[in-house]
Amino acid sequence: xxxxxxxxxxxxxxxxxxxxxxxxxxxxxxxLKSQGHNVKxxxxxxxxxxxxxxxxxxxxxxxxxxxxPQFNYKVALFLIKNKLNFDIIxxxxxxxxxxxxxANQKKFISTIHDLGPFETSFHKIPLAKFFLKFIAKKSxxxxxxxxxxxxxxxxxxxxxxxxxxxxxxxGIDSRFKPYPNEAIKIREELNIDGPVILYIGRIASYKGVxxxxxxxxxxxxxxxxxxxxxxxxxxYSMEKSYHQWKNSFKDIKFIGFISDDEIxxxxxxxxxxxxYSYASEGFGLTPLEAIACGTPVICSSIMVFRExxxxxxxxxxxxxxxxxxxxxxxxxxxxxxxxxLIKKSQIYIQKYRWDVIGNKLENLxxxxxxxxx
Numbered sequence: 001x002x003x004x005x006x007x008x009x010x011x012x013x014x015x016x017x018x019x020x021x022x023x024x025x026x027x028x029x030x031x032l033k034s035q036g037h038n039v040k041x042x043x044x045x046x047x048x049x050x051x052x053x054x055x056x057x058x059x060x061x062x063x064x065x066x067x068x069p070q071f072n073y074k075v076a077l078f079l080i081k082n083k084l085n086f087d088i089i090x091x092x093x094x095x096x097x098x099x100x101x102x103a104n105q106k107k108f109i110s111t112i113h114d115l116g117p118f119e120t121s122f123h124k125i126p127l128a129k130f131f132l133k134f135i136a137k138k139s140x141x142x143x144x145x146x147x148x149x150x151x152x153x154x155x156x157x158x159x160x161x162x163x164x165x166x167x168x169x170x171g172i173d174s175r176f177k178p179y180p181n182e183a184i185k186i187r188e189e190l191n192i193d194g195p196v197i198l199y200i201g202r203i204a205s206y207k208g209v210x211x212x213x214x215x216x217x218x219x220x221x222x223x224x225x226x227x228x229x230x231x232x233x234x235x236y237s238m239e240k241s242y243h244q245w246k247n248s249f250k251d252i253k254f255i256g257f258i259s260d261d262e263i264x265x266x267x268x269x270x271x272x273x274x275x276y277s278y279a280s281e282g283f284g285l286t287p288l289e290a291i292a293c294g295t296p297v298i299c300s301s302i303m304v305f306r307e308x309x310x311x312x313x314x315x316x317x318x319x320x321x322x323x324x325x326x327x328x329x330x331x332x333x334x335x336x337x338x339x340x341l342i343k344k345s346q347i348y349i350q351k352y353r354w355d356v357i358g359n360k361l362e363n364l365x366x367x368x369x370x371x372x373x
Contacts, residue, residue, distance in 0.1 A: 031358030194225030198270030
């Protein structure tokens with residue numbers, strides 16, 4: 001097959017950021033490069049320089065929404081100068097796709113990870129629904145990360161032709177496996193003795209982190225040596241709450257940013273991984289990664305988590321800290337239940353491998369190219 005010239009546009013990109021949507025595009029990049037394609041990534045620079053000449057990081061003012069005009073303008077300018085060199089231009093979510101439209105590019109692919117602006121009222125970006133609709137209608141092809149998102153997309157934006165929407169589940173790369181020795185070292189570094197419940201992800205209002213903290217407090221009454229480790233950074237709306245938690249809850253380990261290399265070690269360290277969102281999720285990558293590292297998962301019972309995890313996790317209705325605490329205690333005290341869940345889920349997650357998913361994406365790219373020639 002012909003080698004393609006591909007441009008991936010994403011606001012954030014690992015290892016500079018561990019945002020879940022960014023990690024999906026990192027996996028796309030790695031797979032497409034491994035297949036011999038010429039791939040460029042256009043992204044922002046947030047914390048660290050990525051030493052890869054194919055990854056172009058744009059300098060941005062990273063506070064609040066000041067990055068929006070900068071990112072859109074700089075990406076659009078790049079595409080105007082270089083668009084004839086690309087067979088495929090693929091935007092990551094509305095933030096990665098809108099600059100493509102500004103550049104007057106008529107044919108492009110967009111990935112929509114979730115329909116958050118339609119589901120909840122916590123989104124602070126003005127006109128978020130409008131931009132998502134606008135991008136969806138302008139896209140040549142749309143990829144989603146779950147059947148749930150695909151169904152929501154057709155429901156909330158019925159004008160879209162169903163034939164242009166393709167669902168590709170996210171995957172787990174080979175780095176995610178148990179690392180017992182490294183996990184022991186992290187426990188020692190954090191001075192942890194006793195069972196660990198773990199959350200890794202963005203600290204956003206819909207993620208239910210405050211509910212996890214409440215459940216930890218309740219469960220700790222029955223398991224006094226219980227520990228809670230929280231990894232990830234807050235978005236702008238949660239910065240104040242996050243700093244209040246750090247000041248108030250000295251028995252909780254707030255790790256902040258976790259490097260790409262260390263994330264599997266932290267997953268392995270946990271006795272239970274918890275993700276407890278109540279809305280705005282399009283997939284559920286972190287619980288699958290935790291499972292791959294041999295850690296059982298408790299998560300909220302929202303529809304998309306049930307689709308992705310099926311019977312490989314314990315489900316708890318969202319916003320119910322007491323019931324969450326009950327399930328934490330139950331799972332920690334029942335070794336047979338814990339081991340059975342791990343064994344079952346290890347077999348199940350084999351379907352979520354990037355080589356399988358990347359091949360499907362690659363075939364869509366070839367289909368796109370034929371359509372536009």
